[in-house]
Amino acid sequence: MGINLVFNVDRLQFHLNAGLLKQQSTVLLKLLNLQTSGVSIVFIDDRAMAEYNFTYRGKHGPTNVLSFQAEALPAELSGNELGDILISVETAGREAGQKGISLHQRITELIIHGILHLTGYDHENSTREALIMWEKEQLLFKQLIQQRRPTMPQLAINVDHVATIRQARGITEPDPVIAAGICELAGAKGIVVHLREDRRHIQDRDVQLLRQTVKTKLNLEMAAAKEIIDIALDLKPDMITLVPEKRKELTTEGGLDVIANEKKLKKTIAKMSRAGIPVSIFIDPDAAQIEASLEIGATFVELHTGRYCDADNEKQRDNEFRLIERSAELAFESGLRVNAGHGLDYRTTTRIAALPVIEELSIGHAVISRAVYVGLDQAVREMQDCITMAGL
């Protein structure tokens, strides 16, 4: 039982996030106390929808959603099957445009509408029933969004600069693997390392050991370069974050230009998907980059917080913050999961951590720098306090 998604349209052409749609539909069944039931959701085009609409309702032209209760089948065939929901992605897309919302949001609304029909709600019976159904739809949509929104972002520590100090001497200390363990014991919920092509800090040995020792979540930052892709496929980190990489830069300078690198990134994501590795893309807070990330099948975007952190004055910082806030909402509503990072320190983190849709903050330099004065354990705990403060 559960949710069965069928795509009779090109899923990538319409930027449909299958994983998220399935997860949301499963949550919907749970909210309705129907977790042992099954529903098939079939995504079709307008032409197919027009045929169904004529055959079963005698109406011409496509509609947005049709529900078929399994009750019509004999009990031994239907089991716990609630029925089928057909959704025209093309009609949903037009409606999303008219309402000024994302296609993902419109399809979510239609799934709610379809599931309610399968459970006996029918707006066509009377005005009163229409109102009851509409109110239930609003409630379920709200509950669904609340379930998806993380309560507080998790702290992931980037330990690259522990390796930077080690490489300055070319010896074995300090060791980023030991540092990662200390970060986890201090409460970090993830470890991030960037295996650069020039191996300026993190080495192959580090990622191999981290894969074996990290107990929380290992996020491998990397360029979409063949050698590193092969290492990642072999290593199987919990997720990867694709970043731009320039030999001469001191640190990652800007977000990835997804639009300009669409083909290469799409291929990389497809390879990672086949290996079961979720992909995040590090991008500037920009609507076009968000849309392109969705289009090539990313699961997460990591919004670049560098310009917000480096702002020269409060007005500029406010502007950069609003950009991140709007982008985070847009990405979330489009069906992407949202992380943020770069340049965050003990003054700039709390405000970003208060944004309701961000799942994880990736923070390195500020914590490793502070660790020089107060120790790594204390530095991580103080950063965790900055995040906790956002929820007070």
Ligand code: PXP
């Ligand atoms: N996120 C990404 C994608 C990065 O490249 C970096 C730097 O390695 C960070 C987050 C962490 O930035 P910082 O070291 O400034 O906290």
